[in-house]
Amino acid sequence: MSIFVDDDTRVVVQGITGGEGKFHTQQMLDYGTNVVAGAVPGKGGQEVEGVPVYDTVDQAVEAEDANASVVFVPPAFAGDAIFEALDTDLDLVVAITEGVPTQDMAKVNKRLREVDTNLIGPNCPGIITPGEAKLGILPGNIFESGNVGLVSRSGTLTYQVVSNLTDRGIGQTTAIGIGGDPIIGTSFVDALEAFEADTDTDAVVMCGEIGGEDEEQAAKYIAENMDTPVAGFIAGRTAPPGKRMGHAGAIVSGSGTGTAESKIDALNNAGVPVGDTPEEVADAIEDFL
Amino acid sequence: MRLHEYQAKEIFADAGIPVPESQLADSVEGVLDAVAEIGYPAAIKAQVHVGGRGKAGGIEIATSEDEAREAAESILGMDLKGYTVDKVLVEQGVDFVDEYYVGVTMDRGAGKPVAMVSTKGGVDIEQVAEDDPEAIAQEHIDPAFGLHPYQARKVVYDAGVPAEYARDVSSILSTLYDLYESNDASDIEINPVMITSDDDVIAADAVMNIDEDALFRHPDLAEMEEDSYQNDLERKAGEYGFDYVRLSGNTGIIGNGAGLVMTTLDLVDYYGGTPANFLDIGGGAKAERVANALDMVFSDENVDSVVFNIFGGITRGDEVAKGINEALEQFDEIPKPVVVRLAGTNAEEGMEILNTDLVQVEATLADAVQRAVENASEVAQ
Numbered sequence: 001m002s003i004f005v006d007d008d009t010r011v012v013v014q015g016i017t018g019g020e021g022k023f024h025t026q027q028m029l030d031y032g033t034n035v036v037a038g039a040v041p042g043k044g045g046q047e048v049e050g051v052p053v054y055d056t057v058d059q060a061v062e063a064e065d066a067n068a069s070v071v072f073v074p075p076a077f078a079g080d081a082i083f084e085a086l087d088t089d090l091d092l093v094v095a096i097t098e099g100v101p102t103q104d105m106a107k108v109n110k111r112l113r114e115v116d117t118n119l120i121g122p123n124c125p126g127i128i129t130p131g132e133a134k135l136g137i138l139p140g141n142i143f144e145s146g147n148v149g150l151v152s153r154s155g156t157l158t159y160q161v162v163s164n165l166t167d168r169g170i171g172q173t174t175a176i177g178i179g180g181d182p183i184i185g186t187s188f189v190d191a192l193e194a195f196e197a198d199t200d201t202d203a204v205v206m207c208g209e210i211g212g213e214d215e216e217q218a219a220k221y222i223a224e225n226m227d228t229p230v231a232g233f234i235a236g237r238t239a240p241p242g243k244r245m246g247h248a249g250a251i252v253s254g255s256g257t258g259t260a261e262s263k264i265d266a267l268n269n270a271g272v273p274v275g276d277t278p279e280e281v282a283d284a285i286e287d288f289l
Numbered sequence: 290m291r292l293h294e295y296q297a298k299e300i301f302a303d304a305g306i307p308v309p310e311s312q313l314a315d316s317v318e319g320v321l322d323a324v325a326e327i328g329y330p331a332a333i334k335a336q337v338h339v340g341g342r343g344k345a346g347g348i349e350i351a352t353s354e355d356e357a358r359e360a361a362e363s364i365l366g367m368d369l370k371g372y373t374v375d376k377v378l379v380e381q382g383v384d385f386v387d388e389y390y391v392g393v394t395m396d397r398g399a400g401k402p403v404a405m406v407s408t409k410g411g412v413d414i415e416q417v418a419e420d421d422p423e424a425i426a427q428e429h430i431d432p433a434f435g436l437h438p439y440q441a442r443k444v445v446y447d448a449g450v451p452a453e454y455a456r457d458v459s460s461i462l463s464t465l466y467d468l469y470e471s472n473d474a475s476d477i478e479i480n481p482v483m484i485t486s487d488d489d490v491i492a493a494d495a496v497m498n499i500d501e502d503a504l505f506r507h508p509d510l511a512e513m514e515e516d517s518y519q520n521d522l523e524r525k526a527g528e529y530g531f532d533y534v535r536l537s538g539n540t541g542i543i544g545n546g547a548g549l550v551m552t553t554l555d556l557v558d559y560y561g562g563t564p565a566n567f568l569d570i571g572g573g574a575k576a577e578r579v580a581n582a583l584d585m586v587f588s589d590e591n592v593d594s595v596v597f598n599i600f601g602g603i604t605r606g607d608e609v610a611k612g613i614n615e616a617l618e619q620f621d622e623i624p625k626p627v628v629v630r631l632a633g634t635n636a637e638e639g640m641e642i643l644n645t646d647l648v649q650v651e652a653t654l655a656d657a658v659q660r661a662v663e664n665a666s667e668v669a670q
Contacts, residue, residue: 076505101503102395103473106432109400125602137572139602139634154548155572159600159633160654180547182397209548212397235551238536238558239567246532246547246569249397260555276559278552279655 002129002174003149003194003201004092004118005068009133012037012057012066012090014073014081016048020096021072024137025049028070031140033133036064039084057088068092070126070135078122079104086115094135095121095185105183112185119185123247125155125177138175146171148285149195149228151188152207153180153214154247157235157278161207164282170289173201180209180247188218196226203229203288205281206272210236211250211258219266231284232267232274234260290499293336295378296513297495300472301479304464307491311380320361323379324351330382333360337372341413345369350382371520383493385483389450390414390425391462392478392496393436393469402430402469404440404462406448410481424448436466457490458482472510473503522566522589529581531568538563540665541586541595541625545570545604553598553658560655562662565592573603579612587624593668595627596661598654599636606631606639617647626664630657 011028015021016038026049028035035051037060044055054060057069069090073081078097085093086108100122112119120127126136130143142159144166152158155177162175173195178186188206195201208215215234222230237260239245241252252258264274275281292300298308312323313336324331335347342348347369349360367374388411396403407425409417417424426447428440441459450458461482469477479492504511526533532547536554540562544550547569554564566589570582586595599609609631617623627648631639643650649664651657 075502099502101473101506102475102500103402103432103470103503106395106401110431110433137603142633152548154546154551155602156544156546156600156633157548157552159602160549160552163600163632182395183400207548209551214398233552235548235555237555238564239551239554240534240536243534243567244532245534245551245567250547250551277556277655 001198001200002132003191003198004174004176005127005129005133005135007132009068009092009135010034010036010064010066011135012039012060012064012069013051014039014057014069014071014085016040016051016053016072017043017046018072018074022048024072025051027140028134031134033135036066057084061088061090066090068135069094071095071097071122073097075099075101079108082108082119083111086111086117086119089115090117093117093119093185094124094126095119096124096126096136098123100181102182105181109183118190120176121179121184123181124179125158127174127176129174130172136177138177142166143175144171147173147200147202147289149173149198149201149204150175151191151195151204152177153209154207154235157207161205161233161278161281164278165205165285168282168286170282170285173198180249182212182249188214189221192218192221192226192230196228201228203231203285205231205233205285207233207235208263209234209247209250210239210245210252210260211247213258215263216266219270219272222272223270229288230272231281231288232272233278233281234263234274236260290501290504290510290514291338292497292499292513293338293515294334294495295336297497298492300468300497301492301495304468306461306464307489308495309381309383309491309493311378313376314379315365315376317358317361317365320357320377320379321354324354324357327379327381329353331357332380332382333357333364334378334380335364335367335369335374336376336378337369337374339370339372342369347374383483383491384486386486387484388481389458389484390478390480391458391465391482392476392480393466394476396429399429401432404428404430404436404444404466406444406450406458406462408449414480430466435470436463438463453488454484454490461490461492468497472497472507473500474498475500522585525585525588526568529585531570531582531585533585534567535589536564536566537591538565539591539593539669540661541565541589541592542598543568543570543582543586543595544598545572545574545600549598549600553596553654556654556658557596557662560659560662562665565589575608576612576615579609580616583613583616583627592625594661594664595625596657597627597629598657599631599633601631601633601636603634605634606636607642610639610642613648614642614644617644623647625668628657628661628664630654
């Protein structure tokens with residue numbers, strides 16, 4: 001089993017005719033993902049990598065029975081594209097786009113609470129269930145099918161930790177990059193909840209970073225609700241206050257909230273071992289299994 | 290992107306928020322001309338992007354021409370927390386009886402904006418939030434509807450603003466929210482809103498930061514952006530388009546992806562070194578960008594050694610290797626030892642291309658960081 005995506009996921013790519021959209025559609029198809037349609041206003045009737053393009057998400061869903069979308073639309077139009085996907089009643093929307101205005105995401109966030117759709121991202125690498133489907137830009141070859149779930153705020157850090165696991169022969173049920181923005185759809189808690197419910201996931205890796213309080217909330221959730229063991233990693237121990245470390249959301253505030261220390265303490269108090277290095281996270285997972 | 294006080298005040302004034310009469314000046318003569326028109330007392334305020342200007346000596350009150358000259362001479366050109374002051378706002382002094390705080394920001398946990406009002410204005414509001422959180426009244430705003438008038442009144446009453454000023458303060462708050470929304474601000478605040486001895490309500494300071502991701506739809510605001518870099522290296526990073534933060538250590542760090550670069554910094558620290566910088570070349574970087582990154586780190590005099598850590602997803606190892614070769618081949622002697630670790634997409638191709646006469650190669654993140662830390666301590670000796 002897995003969470004959110006599998007063999008049955010039927011994907012519409014929003015922004016399929018753009019450079020990124022086209023390239024990653026090919027990569028997703030190569031991986032075996034069912035990319036069944038593209039949606040780009042004004043490009044209906046075209047084909048990209050053999051995939052039919054429609055003018056609207058609604059038409060794509062109607063014609064190809066899609067149940068998920070991946071958004072490769074430029075930031076200025078990404079908020080609108082996510083709204084379109086949410087209003088089409090898909091099961092899952094994965095927004096890859098980096099740089100979506102925060103106030104657009106506040107509006108999306110409100111709508112998200114009124115629909116049954118899960119949103120992953122924005123500003124994220126996507127989601128992969130190894131051997132079944134990948135929605136996004138993750139390099140498929142580093143993943144192996146297995147019994148460890150992984151949720152992370154960062155793309156390349158995910159790859160690092162996954163390679164530490166895969167090198168030891170530890171595979172993954174599903175890996176999710178939830179994104180580095182201040183306002184995102186799926187949170188750590190949402191992903192942990194899904195992993196807890198997944199009978200094939202025997203342990204979970206959670207990679208957080210400085211900024212906000214999502215990791216603290218996740219720690220609380222783990223302590224109160226999870227039987228599946230979790231190992232953690234927190235990036236940004238050496239980050240100075242008040243400086244944005246690459247991700248829009250990765251900032252320790254001037255008053256000292258959002259620090260790595262606070263997150264590590266919260267996780268440790270919830271019984272979650274936090275590795276000093278990615279290697280130590282893999283050690284902890286190996287101990288669990 | 291941060292606006293200066295004088296820029297924010299122009300926007301506030303245009304929207305109908307009362308502000309003191311003021312003029313911008315960039316010379317001592319300019320300050321004296323301005324005070325001659327505005328009269329005494331006058332506040333002379335450094336226009337730089339730092340908080341706590343008053344405490345740091347960036348704000349003076351002048352009651353005479355001599356004092357104005359003295360204040361102008363001391364503030365213009367001064368170094369305020371790393372920024373050089375080249376402009377001051379000369380402003381009519383306000384005789385006030387009370388100071389409030391009014392602001393709107395994004396509550397990232399709640400995923401929606403929040404309006405805040407406090408009668409404890411005129412001091413560091415983050416300190417108030419820590420010491421006496423009850424003193425700040427808050428009201429979350431539904432971004433689809435905006436701030437309802439009743440909410441503006443509610444938060445002002447909740448804060449304990451006296452009835453005779455409540456109407457004016459809630460009107461200022463409503464206008465602030467409109468500005469926040471229409472300009473894609475990330476924060477907007479007035480600290481303090483002053484109650485004058487004549488019972489007027491006036492914005493004595495103005496803070497307005499704009500969401501950089503939304504600047505594409507605000508070309509007018511984008512034009513107002515002024516150089517706000519703390520040093521030449523940050524300026525250079527801005528020109529190259531890198532996410533860069535300078536720290537105080539001697540191991541330079543280049544990588545791709547914010548989380549992995551932060552992790553590399555943390556590992557340098559973990560293995561006993563000191564990180565010199567955060568530099569994220571971003572996703573899909575081509576050779577030229579890689580060379581620019583090396584140029585950045587080499588030009589930091591604190592750097593004694595460099596670690597280049599790439600885990601390719603959309604970034605390709607062969608492109609990175611080409612960039613590293615290009616950057617290093619132009620030197621007769623490599624200025625600082627460079628350790629390279631390539632993994633992920635096209636890493637093997639990259640390793641073949643990489644000129645190993647110029648760099649040291651390590652296969653794992655841990656080994657690469659440890660070697661760079663060793664190099665740094667050797668060079669430093």
